[in-house]
Amino acid sequence: MVNIGLLGFGTVGQGLAHILNNKSEATPLKDINIKKILVRNLEKERKVKVSKDKLTLNPQEIMEDKEIDIIVEVTGDVDLSYRLVKEALNNKKHVVTANKALVSKHFEELSLLAEENDVYFLYEASVAGGIPILKPLKDQIRVNNISRLRGILNGTCNYILTKMTDEGLDYGQALREAQGLGYAEADPSSDVKGLDTLRKLRILSTLAFGSAIREEDIICHGIDKLLALDIKLLKEREMVIKLIGEVVEVDGGYQAIVQPKAFKDGSYFTMIREAYNTVSIEGDFSGVLNFYGPGAGMYPTANAVLTDIIDCVMNIQDKKNPLGNRKLENKNEDIRGKYYIRISNWKDYEVDLGGVIEEKVFEDDKDFAIITKEVRLSDILNILEGVENLALVNLED
Amino acid sequence: MVNIGLLGFGTVGQGLAHILNNKSEATPLKDINIKKILVRNLEKERKVKVSKDKLTLNPQEIMEDKEIDIIVEVTGDVDLSYRLVKEALNNKKHVVTANKALVSKHFEELSLLAEENDVYFLYEASVAGGIPILKPLKDQIRVNNISRLRGILNGTCNYILTKMTDEGLDYGQALREAQGLGYAEADPSSDVKGLDTLRKLRILSTLAFGSAIREEDIICHGIDKLLALDIKLLKEREMVIKLIGEVVEVDGGYQAIVQPKAFKDGSYFTMIREAYNTVSIEGDFSGVLNFYGPGAGMYPTANAVLTDIIDCVMNIQDKKNPLGNRKLENKNEDIRGKYYIRISNWKDYEVDLGGVIEEKVFEDDKDFAIITKEVRLSDILNILEGVENLALVNLED
Numbered sequence: 196m197v198n199i200g201l202l203g204f205g206t207v208g209q210g211l212a213h214i215l216n217n218k219s220e221a222t223p224l225k226d227i228n229i230k231k232i233l234v235r236n237l238e239k240e241r242k243v244k245v246s247k248d249k250l251t252l253n254p255q256e257i258m259e260d261k262e263i264d265i266i267v268e269v270t271g272d273v274d275l276s277y278r279l280v281k282e283a284l285n286n287k288k289h290v291v292t293a294n295k296a297l298v299s300k301h302f303e304e305l306s307l308l309a310e311e312n313d314v315y316f317l318y319e320a321s322v323a324g325g326i327p328i329l330k331p332l333k334d335q336i337r338v339n340n341i342s343r344l345r346g347i348l349n350g351t352c353n354y355i356l357t358k359m360t361d362e363g364l365d366y367g368q369a370l371r372e373a374q375g376l377g378y379a380e381a382d383p384s385s386d387v388k389g390l391d392t393l394r395k396l397r398i399l400s401t402l403a404f405g406s407a408i409r410e411e412d413i414i415c416h417g418i419d420k421l422l423a424l425d426i427k428l429l430k431e432r433e434m435v436i437k438l439i440g441e442v443v444e445v446d447g448g449y450q451a452i453v454q455p456k457a458f459k460d461g462s463y464f465t466m467i468r469e470a471y472n473t474v475s476i477e478g479d480f481s482g483v484l485n486f487y488g489p490g491a492g493m494y495p496t497a498n499a500v501l502t503d504i505i506d507c508v509m510n511i512q513d514k515k516n517p518l519g520n521r522k523l524e525n526k527n528e529d530i531r532g533k534y535y536i537r538i539s540n541w542k543d544y545e546v547d548l549g550g551v552i553e554e555k556v557f558e559d560d561k562d563f564a565i566i567t568k569e570v571r572l573s574d575i576l577n578i579l580e581g582v583e584n585l586a587l588v589n590l591e592d
Numbered sequence: 593m594v595n596i597g598l599l600g601f602g603t604v605g606q607g608l609a610h611i612l613n614n615k616s617e618a619t620p621l622k623d624i625n626i627k628k629i630l631v632r633n634l635e636k637e638r639k640v641k642v643s644k645d646k647l648t649l650n651p652q653e654i655m656e657d658k659e660i661d662i663i664v665e666v667t668g669d670v671d672l673s674y675r676l677v678k679e680a681l682n683n684k685k686h687v688v689t690a691n692k693a694l695v696s697k698h699f700e701e702l703s704l705l706a707e708e709n710d711v712y713f714l715y716e717a718s719v720a721g722g723i724p725i726l727k728p729l730k731d732q733i734r735v736n737n738i739s740r741l742r743g744i745l746n747g748t749c750n751y752i753l754t755k756m757t758d759e760g761l762d763y764g765q766a767l768r769e770a771q772g773l774g775y776a777e778a779d780p781s782s783d784v785k786g787l788d789t790l791r792k793l794r795i796l797s798t799l800a801f802g803s804a805i806r807e808e809d810i811i812c813h814g815i816d817k818l819l820a821l822d823i824k825l826l827k828e829r830e831m832v833i834k835l836i837g838e839v840v841e842v843d844g845g846y847q848a849i850v851q852p853k854a855f856k857d858g859s860y861f862t863m864i865r866e867a868y869n870t871v872s873i874e875g876d877f878s879g880v881l882n883f884y885g886p887g888a889g890m891y892p893t894a895n896a897v898l899t900d901i902i903d904c905v906m907n908i909q910d911k912k913n914p915l916g917n918r919k920l921e922n923k924n925e926d927i928r929g930k931y932y933i934r935i936s937n938w939k940d941y942e943v944d945l946g947g948v949i950e951e952k953v954f955e956d957d958k959d960f961a962i963i964t965k966e967v968r969l970s971d972i973l974n975i976l977e978g979v980e981n982l983a984l985v986n987l988e989d
Contacts, residue, residue, distance in 0.1 A: 214735065214877055223734060325878050327728045334724060334899045337620060338611065466863055480611055480895040481722050487882035498877040502731045511908050 197508045198230040200257035200288075202279060203270035204250075207293050207320070208232065209243035210497030211267070216243070223505055231257045233270075258282050265507050267500060268292040277301055284308045284316065289507040293320035293500055299394035299410060302401055303518060310516040317503035317512065322395045323348055323472040325495025326488035327502065332402055332476065333517050339478030341403040345441035348395040350470030350490035351379045351386035352418050352438040356426075357468045360435055365423040378470050388417035389438065389453040396440035396453060403476060404449055405519020408442060412525050413451040414572075416587060421455060425537050425586040428556050428564055429457045435465040436588055448524035452572075456589045457535060530572040532589050537564035539584040546582060551575065566590070594905050595627040597654035597685075599676060600667035601647075604690050604717070605629065606640035607894030608664070613640070620902055628654045655679055662904050664897060665689040674698055681705045681713065686904040690717035690897055696791035696807060699798055700915060707913040714900035714909065719792045720745055720869040722892025723885035724899065729799055729873065730914050736875030738800040742838035745792040747867030747887035748776045748783035749815050749835040753823075754865045757832055762820040775867050785814035786835065786850040793837035793850060800873060801846055802916020805839060809922050810848040811969075813984060818852060822934050822983040825953050825961055826854045832862040833985055845921035849969075853986045854932060927969040929986050934961035936981040943979060948972065963987070 201208050211229070218224045234250050257263060258279065266283040268276050273296050280290050280297065284305065292298060298305070298318045309316030319329050323346065335341070347353050351373055358369040370387070373379035385391050393415045400408045418438050429436060434457040442451040458464045463485065467473045472490030477483050489495040506512045535556070538546060541563035548565060551574070557564040564586075567575065579585060598605050608626070615621045631647050654660060655676065663680040665673050670693045677687050677694065681702065689695060695702070695715045706713030716726050720743065732738070744750050748770055755766040767784070770776035782788050790812045797805045815835050826833060831854040839848040855861045860882065864870045869887030874880050886892040903909045932953070935943060938960035945962060948971070954961040961983075964972065976982060 210877075218735070221734075326881060327731060330731070331724045331728055334727070334902070335895075337618075337902050338615070338895050338898050461858055461863075463863060466858075466860060478895070480607075480891040480898075482886040482889070482892050483884075484723065485882075485884035487880075487884070489879040492879070494877040495879050498732075498735050498875070501735050501877075505731075505734050509910055511910055513906055513908055 196226055196228050197265060198228050198263045199265050199267050199504065200260065200263040201229055201232040202254070202266060202268045202276065204232050204234050204241065205269065206493045207269040207496045207500060209241060210493035211500055212245055213243045214494070214497055214501060223508060226508065227504060230263055231260060233257055254279055258286065263288065265289040265291060265504060267504065268294055269500065270294065273297050273300060280305060281308065284312050284314060287312050287314050289315040291317045291500055291503040291507065293496055295321040295394045295398065299397045302398060303407055306516045306518050310514060313514055315507045315512065315514060317506060319503045320496045320499035322398050323474055324489055324491040325499050326472060326474065326486050328474045328486045329402065330512065331486070332399065335476065335478050335481055336403060336405065339481050341476055341478050343443045343477040344400055344403045345439055346474040347437055347464060347467045347472050348392045348440050348490070349386055349438060350472060351383060352392070353467065354378045354470045356418060356436055356438065359423060359426045360430065363423055363427065366419065366421055387419040389415040392438060392440045392453045396442065396451065399474065400442035400451060402517060404442065404444060404521065404523060406449070406521040406523035408449065408451055413453060414527055416454045418455055420584065421586050422537070424562060425588065429535060429588065433460045434458060435460050437464050439464065444523070445526050445529065448526035450526050450530050452527065452530060454589050456591055458591045528573050531569055532572065533569050534567045534575060535564065535586065535588040535590060536567065537562055537586040538582055544582050546578060548578060593625050594623055594662060595625050595660045596662050596664050596901065597657065597660040598626055598629040599651070599654070599663060599665045599673065601629050601631050601638065602666065603890045604666040604893045604897060606638060607890035608897055609642055610640045611891070611894055611898060620905060623905065624901060627660055628657060630654055651676055655683065660685065662686040662688060662901060664901065665691055665694070666897065667691065670694050670697060677702060678705065681709050681711060684709050684711050686712040688714045688897055688900040688904065690893055692718040692791045692795065696794045699795060700804055703913045703915050707911065710911055712904045712909065712911060714903060716900045717893045717896035719795050720871055721886055721888040722896055723869060723871065723883050725871045725883045726799065727909065728883070729796065732873065732875055732878055733800060733802065736878050738873055738875050740840045740874045741797055741800045742836055743871040744834055744861060744864045744869050745789045745837050745887070746783050746835060747869060748780060749789070750864065751775045751867045753815060753833055753835065756820060756823045757827065760820055760824065763816065763818055784816040786812040789835060789837045789850045793839065793848065796871065797839035797848060799914060801839065801841060801918065801920060803846070803918040803920035805846060805848055810850060811924055813851045815852055817981065818983050819934070821959060822985065826932060826985065830857045831855060832857050834861050836861065841920070842923050842926065845923035847923050847927050849924065849927060851986050853988055855988045925970050928966055929969065930966050931964045931972060932961065932983065932985040932987060933964065934959055934983040935979055941979050943975060945975060
């Protein structure tokens with residue numbers, strides 16, 4: 196029997212308990228026991244029942260339990276979790292986590308610490324929810340150089356964009372609908388401003404490119420300023436907007452960005468709808484590989500956590516630090532492309548787009564929209580400095 | 593250093609040697625050495641160079657070499673390979689193969705034999721070429737019950753159908769184009785009649801459902817009787833035809849079929865174009881997971897073989913037989929659906945479709961095409977018995 200100490204008992208933790216409760220006879224799940232659960236409230240009513248004596252308010256009860264082999268961290272917290280995960284690794288307990296903020300912030304340190312202690316540090320559920328992507332990616336990078344990685348990594352944004360595209364909703368309406376269905380939180384800013392996508396991209400790309408690509412190395416534009424007008428104007432050109440996280444290797448370095456991007460309707464990324472996610476990688480030998488599945492949700496995420504737990508139990512991943520030690524240079528300054536730009540209240544600004552316009556798309560008293568020639572993103576950002584209400588959408592070649 | 597004995601030195605074997613030659617410094621590839629290669633001709637000119645003293649005509653030189661740890665079987669042969677693979681497993685050598693015919697024919701026996709000898713029997717490259725699907729599938733079935741598995745598993749058929757759909761080519765023209773590009777062999781029958789898809793489906797579904805689903809348990813209809821007319825008539829209804837292998841679990845059993853299937857244009861499977869493949873699985877906790885990539889090709893296939901070799905070297909898969917011991921009943925007799933049926937030279941036959949027609953789609957002196965109501969497939973096959981030149985295409989709900 197392998198004993199688990201669960202840190203947190205929210206949606207994912209309860210999903211995990213539910214699966215184990217309902218498959219208590221299946222191999223190898225029958226050998227996995229949730230021994231203790233760290234909670235903030237012992238009395239709270241929860242959907243999934245566990246015996247009360249498993250619950251504790253005191254993390255040290257779990258940390259110091261010598262019978263607990265694996266710490267499963269499924270809180271939303273970073274600071275306490277960081278302390279506890281470090282302590283667990285130092286105590287030679289395996290760690291499985293679904294916490295992308297934690298992994299993103301301390302990826303290199305925790306990966307190394309796990310290797311030093313010869314234990315597992317696994318985080319499949321931290322990226323793209325239920326999609327098995329990190330383990331296949333680790334397999335691929337043993338053979339392949341990855342030249343490009345990109346994905347739709349945030350279900351909230353993808354749900355909002357799908358509704359705006361299909362039903363012509365404005366951003367605010369689509370957001371409220373997403374909140375009503377539980378796809379978006381009361382404060383959606385980390386989703387809609389791109390931070391959640393950025394963290395997942397940081398984890399994926401640091402693995403894929405064998406070089407530390409940190410949060411601050413990634414340009415980040417969200418979807419919260421997009422208007423129904425932007426969706427409509429691009430739809431008239433048979434293009435659909437998605438929030439894409441993308442890293443490419445370029446000569447001697449990499450370019451990393453989270454941004455709204457418009458694809459020809461019917462192409463792969465436009466097929467990823469509602470709260471689904473996808474990750475696409477291009478290896479020199481593998482070719483293009485795409486992975487698709489639910490980006491979040493109680494059971495898909497708990498399922499991903501559980502596959503990591505099983506890998507610890509069965510000892511079927513490599514315990515060596517999977518992060519490479521290449522030092523790729525950040526070349527974000529050289530990012531080039533064609534862009535759709537819409538400026539609202541454009542008469543209030545003195546913006547000189549004269550040299551970059553390929554085509555004027557729309558103009559009325561309030562809004563002004565263009566498609567640029569191929570330009571440097573940094574030049575466009577300079578020109579647009581100070582403009583508040585705008586859309587900037589990269590156009591896929 | 594891990595020594596490999598390579599059985600066969602065709603496209604995949606040479607791809608493997610090329611990758612190892614070109615990444616001779618990379619970890620863990622630098623520890624992998626191709627020690628001997630079984631060929632049929634020592635003098636043949638090959639694209640990828642290896643030292644001549646590695647080549648042998650005598651399999652026993654490889655089988656009896658105690659320094660060889662892993663046998664990599666990349667021939668197209670079944671009988672000799674079966675004998676050699678069995679001998680290798682019994683000699684406690686790991687076996688990696690790309691040979692779907694071999695795996696399909698002897699799946700249960702070889703899986704068990706590997707477990708008994710505590711060595712690996714891995715075959716990632718045998719299904720869907722470069723797509724990492726079997727290892728993720730083995731991970732998923734430890735937690736999930738799979739309710740449906742389906743895929744586009746043959747690049748040749750998919751290339752032909754893509755050309756017929758995009759360019760209005762007739763089957764023969766599209767086939768010749770595929771042959772010209774090396775996507776189809778001179779004798780394409782095992783591809784176009786569905787046998788290649790069937791073998792891959794047999795492997796995937798036996799793993800996924802934990803019950804032996806053998807070649808003879810799967811209904812098999814190919815694409816070789818489809819006409820440009822069929823593609824056109826369905827295109828007018830905004831539907832696109834793909835060759836789909838599909839197994840679903842139904843009450844107490846399963847239904848397994850390879851057949852042309854028409855999907856609404858723009859839906860997922862219609863996005864899989866040319867020689868690409870995809871596999872889609874639905875687990876009770878994972879939800880729908882789709883995997884996409886190149887279905888064949890020198891480097892993608894060699895890459896898949898190499899990830900298996902690395903797993904042997906690093907000992908990071910389970911050596912236990914992954915096949916379950918459920919005994920699901922074959923319920924193919926109960927398969928129901930709506931179908932597009934086209935009969936050529938229809939006036940030559942006395943076919944009574946009266947009871948099943950939902951809509952007549954086309955009629956001229958030569959061809960007659962209908963859409964059925966929802967019907968039992970076995971009833972339709974009875975009605976159509978003896979009709980030679982026909983199309984039978986399942987319509988996705």
